[in-house]
Amino acid sequence: DGGITQSPKYLFRKEGQNVTLSCEQNLNHDAMYWYRQDPGQGLRLIYYSQIVNDFQKGDIAEGYSVSREKKESFPLTVTSAQKNPTAFYLCASLQRPYGYTFGSGTRLTVV
Amino acid sequence: AQRVTQPEKLLSVFKGAPVELKCNYSYSGSPELFWYVQYSRQRLQLLLRHISRESIKGFTADLNKGETSFHLKKPFAQEEDSAMYYCALGGETSGTYKYIFGTGTRLKVLA
Numbered sequence: 001d002g003g004i005t006q007s008p009k010y011l012f013r014k015e016g017q018n019v020t021l022s023c024e025q026n027l028n029h030d031a032m033y034w035y036r037q038d039p040g041q042g043l044r045l046i047y048y049s050q051i052v053n054d055f056q057k058g059d060i061a062e063g064y065s066v067s068r069e070k071k072e073s074f075p076l077t078v079t080s081a082q083k084n085p086t087a088f089y090l091c092a093s094l095q096r097p098y099g100y101t102f103g104s105g106t107r108l109t110v111v
Numbered sequence: 112a113q114r115v116t117q118p119e120k121l122l123s124v125f126k127g128a129p130v131e132l133k134c135n136y137s138y139s140g141s142p143e144l145f146w147y148v149q150y151s152r153q154r155l156q157l158l159l160r161h162i163s164r165e166s167i168k169g170f171t172a173d174l175n176k177g178e179t180s181f182h183l184k185k186p187f188a189q190e191e192d193s194a195m196y197y198c199a200l201g202g203e204t205s206g207t208y209k210y211i212f213g214t215g216t217r218l219k220v221l222a
Binding site for chain 2: 031033035040041042043044045048050056058090094096097098099100101102103104105
């Protein structure tokens, strides 16, 4: 089954803690993206990577970091510098012109 | 700059009534437009692409370059159409291809 797998489904973070969200794809897509979804604000782009070992900041990159060491994997770290991390995080890969394939998301909550 | 506007946060219609979800965009190049849908407890999935000019689940969307719109339409709404709908614009900015999403419209189809 081809697709994108995000884990964990739910994640709880304590104040001052870094947490890493996993995103793995077996679609052989070059481009991968991380979005944050908040009620009433739609999807906002955090980081994206068009090729292995390369990535760019999106519109709301502050407090986040990523790596792209393998084509299949694009993990997102939410650092303690992110002041309002509670949100739903979506990972996607892209094959033009067919559009995005999304993962099922990770819900992060600060406790 | 790329921009997508979905003016309605919530649209409520009765079953059997026509539906139109509005989407306007701003982009200086040749746009690639998409509609994505998110049903309750399911992942975001592609509904329509403007390049394919297809009808999915009874929905259609026509790209109107003069009005810079890509409205989503269905002649007779069904209860199972209740979901969150996002319009997305794909385009190149500074040599990088990415999507911009609208803030979404929640469609509620009432029995």
